[in-house]
Amino acid sequence: MSVKLRERKLAKGAIRFYLDIIHNGERSYEFLDVRILSSDSKSVKAEKKNIANLMRSNKELELITARTDYLPQHLKNISFFDFAESFIADYGKKDIRMLEATLKKFKAFVDNPKLKILDIKPLLMNKYKDHLNDNAGLTGESPHNYFTRFKKILKDAEDKGLIRDNPTRNIKFQRKNDPDELRKQVLTTEELQLLVKTPCGNEELKRAFLFACFTGLGYAEIKKLKWKNIINNRLTTRREKVNRKIELKLKDSTILSLGERGDKEDFIFELVNKDGNVISDNGINKCLGNWVQRAEIEKHITFYCARHTFATQLLQYGANLKTVADALGHANTRNTIKYLNYIDNLKDDAVDSLPELNF
Structure with a gap:
């Protein structure tokens, strides 16, 4: 050597x-x-x-x-936050915002700007995992997603020889058991019909959200959707997050809700503010929340809930897991299984509604 x-x-x-x-x-x-x-x-x-x-x-x-x-002394003295910020600065993938967010959460959690890479041990990572689950103000899949992104930083440190053993290697992330969590993020068929009949402060948002409820598209795809993406009542586009192709047949009523067809390069939904800029996620969700409240639906609904609604509607009306996974652009059915919990709850409600018999 x-x-x-x-x-x-x-x-x-x-x-x-x-x-x-x-x-x-x-x-x-x-x-x-x-x-x-x-x-x-x-x-x-x-x-x-x-x-x-x-x-x-x-x-x-x-x-x-x-x-x-x-481990050589010069590696022992490397600041974790300097390394993490350098990693993020060179990171080119679409989940960079979540990487930035999880690092911000971790900074607040440890409250030690001088933290060294070697100070990060399995015990600290287990505590951070519990913090994300219980005390970080996160819901749904966010705690798991934050922890997964944080692991990317440590994996890079391991690949570069800055740590010998990755402190997250043997840690399994388990979400809190909350059987009603998905239900709060899903609209029923009756609630969708109620929203159709309820005026919205932004009618363009109303069209876009209802379209998303019947296609599973997120706001990232909706705001970029053009008429060329819909040919012969079929939608063809790609998921922004994972760049997977999505191809769906659209119901006649869904097509009708879009109104008059424009040129192929025209955006289907003009979701812009008074300055001509695309409305932010926060702005969209605020308007959406007001609309849902006006419809007297007591649920916390964001634009992403349209995707949950689409998945559960498909399952409720007979689609199998593989079909739903393909429609959502999932690589496999692992992430699709969670929607079955909601369908099982519907079955429980149906059984509870059966008449009592006197034996």
């Missing part, structure tokens, strides 16, 4: 350092973010070379101790 410091000549007399690594019989190269410029003074050049040599020594020590419990 060897780690040697090499120099690569760049344009205009500049030099960049890199490591020539031979480890386990394989050769690799690692470029360092250290460059000597022709304009650097003699002392600056010497200082940069010393830094490059220190990085070489640290890399060599990391490789030597890779399969031991020993």
